[in-house]
Amino acid sequence: xxxxxxxxxxxxxxxxxxxxxxxxxxxxxxxxxxxxxxxxxxxxxxxxxxxxxxxxxxxxxxxxxxxxxxxxxxxxxxxxxxxxxxxxxxxxxxxxxxxxxxxxxxxxxxxxxxxxxxxxxxxxxxxxxxxxxxxxxxxxxxxxxxxxxxxxxxxxxxxxxxxxxxxxxxxxxxxxxxxxxxxxxxxxxxxxxxxxxxxxxxxxxxxxxxxxxxxxxxxxxxxxxxxxxxxxxxxxxxxxxxxxxxxxxxxxxxxxxxxxxxxxxxxxxxxxxxxxxxxxxxxxxxxxxxxxxxxxxxxxxxxxxxxxxxxxxxxxxxxxxxxxxxxxxxx
Amino acid sequence: xxxxxxxxxxxxxxxxxxxxxxxxxxxxxxxxxxxxxxxxxxxxxxxxxxxxxxxxxxxxxxxxxxxxxxxxxxxxxxxxxxxxxxxxxxxxxxxxxxxxxxxxxxxxxxxxxxxxxxxxxxxxxxxxxxxxxxxxxxxxxxxxxxxxxxxxxxxxxxxxxxxxxxxxxxxxxxxxxxxxxxxxxxxxxxxxxxxxxxxxxxxxxxxxxxxxxxxxxxxxxxxxxxxxxxxxxxxxxxxxxxxxxxxxxxxxxxxxxxxxxxxxxxxxxxxxxxxxxxxxxxxxxxxxxxxxxxxxxxxxxxxxxxxxxxxxxxxxxxxxxxxxxxxxxxxxxx
Numbered sequence: 139x140x141x142x143x144x145x146x147x148x149x150x151x152x153x154x155x156x157x158x159x160x161x162x163x164x165x166x167x168x169x170x171x172x173x174x175x176x177x178x179x180x181x182x183x184x185x186x187x188x189x190x191x192x193x194x195x196x197x198x199x200x201x202x203x204x205x206x207x208x209x210x211x212x213x214x215x216x217x218x219x220x221x222x223x224x225x226x227x228x229x230x231x232x233x234x235x236x237x238x239x240x241x242x243x244x245x246x247x248x249x250x251x252x253x254x255x256x257x258x259x260x261x262x263x264x265x266x267x268x269x270x271x272x273x274x275x276x277x278x279x280x281x282x283x284x285x286x287x288x289x290x291x292x293x294x295x296x297x298x299x300x301x302x303x304x305x306x307x308x309x310x311x312x313x314x315x316x317x318x319x320x321x322x323x324x325x326x327x328x329x330x331x332x333x334x335x336x337x338x339x340x341x342x343x344x345x346x347x348x349x350x351x352x353x354x355x356x357x358x359x360x361x362x363x364x365x366x367x368x369x370x371x372x373x374x375x376x377x378x379x380x381x382x383x384x385x386x387x388x389x390x391x392x393x394x395x396x397x398x399x400x401x402x403x404x405x406x407x408x409x410x411x412x413x414x415x416x417x418x419x420x421x422x423x424x425x426x427x428x429x430x431x432x433x434x435x436x437x438x439x440x441x442x443x444x445x446x447x448x449x450x451x452x453x454x455x456x457x458x459x460x461x462x463x464x465x466x467x468x469x
Numbered sequence: 470x471x472x473x474x475x476x477x478x479x480x481x482x483x484x485x486x487x488x489x490x491x492x493x494x495x496x497x498x499x500x501x502x503x504x505x506x507x508x509x510x511x512x513x514x515x516x517x518x519x520x521x522x523x524x525x526x527x528x529x530x531x532x533x534x535x536x537x538x539x540x541x542x543x544x545x546x547x548x549x550x551x552x553x554x555x556x557x558x559x560x561x562x563x564x565x566x567x568x569x570x571x572x573x574x575x576x577x578x579x580x581x582x583x584x585x586x587x588x589x590x591x592x593x594x595x596x597x598x599x600x601x602x603x604x605x606x607x608x609x610x611x612x613x614x615x616x617x618x619x620x621x622x623x624x625x626x627x628x629x630x631x632x633x634x635x636x637x638x639x640x641x642x643x644x645x646x647x648x649x650x651x652x653x654x655x656x657x658x659x660x661x662x663x664x665x666x667x668x669x670x671x672x673x674x675x676x677x678x679x680x681x682x683x684x685x686x687x688x689x690x691x692x693x694x695x696x697x698x699x700x701x702x703x704x705x706x707x708x709x710x711x712x713x714x715x716x717x718x719x720x721x722x723x724x725x726x727x728x729x730x731x732x733x734x735x736x737x738x739x740x741x742x743x744x745x746x747x748x749x750x751x752x753x754x755x756x757x758x759x760x761x762x763x764x765x766x767x768x769x770x771x772x773x774x775x776x777x778x779x780x781x782x783x784x785x786x787x788x789x790x791x792x793x794x795x796x797x798x799x800x801x802x803x
Binding site: 168171173174177181283284285287288294297298308312382385386387388390392393394396434435438439441444 | 523549551552553554555556557560561562564565567568569570579580582583584585586587589590594606646673674676
């Protein structure tokens with residue numbers, strides 16, 4: 139048995155630690171502030187939640203390109219619902235109702251994607267490409283091509299609310315909050331990790347992705363499994379859309395969610411999950427999301443033209459994939 | 470090495486570095502970057518963040534240019550200029566600027582509503598907020614400068630009504646959803662409504678983008694065989710509209726843009742039939758915002774607010790062949 143190449147297994151984690159240490163030493167006055175560390179987790183929490191769901195879909199052998207557009211659609215639903223009920227009931231109830239609506243719509247959309255993929259036997263790439271266009275279009279119709287503004291200020295407060303981090307103070311002496319979106323990201327990561335690694339359903343996902351024929355012969359209902367992962371991803375997109383809608387207290391139906399699918403897939407790939415399916419890990423995706431946020435943070439701190447960001451990301455993705463290729467050949 | 474060991478080492482590494490960093494540098498306070506900038510003669514050195522939209526059309530490119538010019542005029546202050554492609558990115562930029570210890574922020578929103586919550590938070594945290602052009606949806610800023618968009622809408626619409634002799638079919642091209650756009654469109658529509666001979670046969674948003682406007686106008690032309698003039702509200706969109714008109718072979722439609730792009734002003738000067746007039750809306754207003762922020766900080770935030778009005782509106786002019794040479798700046802980037 140060849141020894142697993144350490145770098146190919148933990149490459150992303152190593153990169154994260156190295157860059158973290160680099161930034162800490164270079165900008166220690168600002169980088170290590172609790173606020174900044176909190177930002178590293180919270181700024182991409184919405185994409186992160188989507189990436190977690192995307193991990194499972196990719197492990198199961200599928201892919202979902204419609205998540206960005208679906209974020210806009212669910213976000214639009216969320217704001218519309220909160221506006222409709224915000225006057226009649228307490229803001230908390232309205233926000234709860236809006237969140238549930240967004241998640242339900244997301245799950246429904248995921249269900250449709252999954253059904254066409256599993257039972258209609260159309261390639262996931264094609265189905266979700268249709269979703270990419272279709273969901274955005276519905277969102278634009280709901281928003282009349284523009285943004286939908288929330289009339290419930292409590293939603294915006296919720297977007298910047300969270301758990302106070304003990305022993306931390308920001309520049310003006312106030313508490314530093316660990317935003318609810320960041321909390322959700324971590325909680326969902328733990329849940330998905332448990333789902334994948336410790337439940338039978340998780341093993342089915344891996345089996346379906348690794349070898350669909352063999353999974354069928356093992357009496358696994360591959361259609362149900364695939365339907366389920368797409369639905370789950372849809373629901374997580376709903377969660378992400380609430381995070382985004384709360385942070386902005388509005389949803390720009392044309393601009394929200396743009397390129398989220400690429401960011402999510404990038405995080406999954408960087409984290410070590412293979413696009414071929416059959417193997418992958420949740421913690422890898424978390425590392426991928428944090429790495430992408432860190433790179434973004436660095437580009438601001440070093441005052442580099444933001445236009446370079448795309449190239450940097452592309453290179454990081456390529457390097458990540460090449461390193462993993464080494465892993466495949468060793469086995 | 471198995472997975473848990475790797476995690477353990479990684480976490481220990483990060484924890485060690487964090488502890489070391491927290492003890493040596495300033496703790497959770499607004500520490501400035503490693504001793505680079507010189508302290509101003511007046512005492513404290515200020516840091517100001519400038520957050521603007523990415524240059525996706527001529528006007529925003531003009532904003533970036535003027536922002537860079539204005540910050541160069543104030544070298545005693547540390548400036549961080551960042552442009553953002555969309556609201557989520559701009560919110561992250563603003564959060565990052567806060568951790569970098571800015572004393573003031575000059576903000577031109579990518580979109581009005583999404584940026585308002587974070588701006589309010591930052592204002593409550595004690596940062597001076599200067600809002601330029603695209604306003605917040607709540608009066609959060611300490612100083613807000615905008616062009617008089619209602620006058621923009623009104624004057625442009627009045628010109629069109631007058632040139633059409635009170636009768637005609639027009640198309641309306643809107644911009645990005647924000648207070649700027651809403652004020653312009655509403656004011657223009659009020660004028661059009663008051664003149665029943667004017668009929669709006671098509672309206673859509675070109676997002677202040679040349680390519681988008683071209684596509685949108687193409688669609689408008691297909692469904693409307695007769696359009697006398699286009700209220701384009703922006704010169705980038707006007708150029709996109711012109712391409713669409715040429716492509717459809719429509720020769721008699723003229724366009725009224727806006728913002729005073731030098732190429733369009735030249736064509737107004739040369740009496741080009743497609744561009745009979747233009748409306749000013751200078752991107753250099755960002756420079757005014759930056760200068761004001763610098764001035765307010767130097768005077769001491771609390772005092773300065775007494776002398777600076779909360780809301781300033783820049784007047785809008787109609788550019789016609791008679792006065793176009795006064796508005797033509799060939800060396801300008803916009």
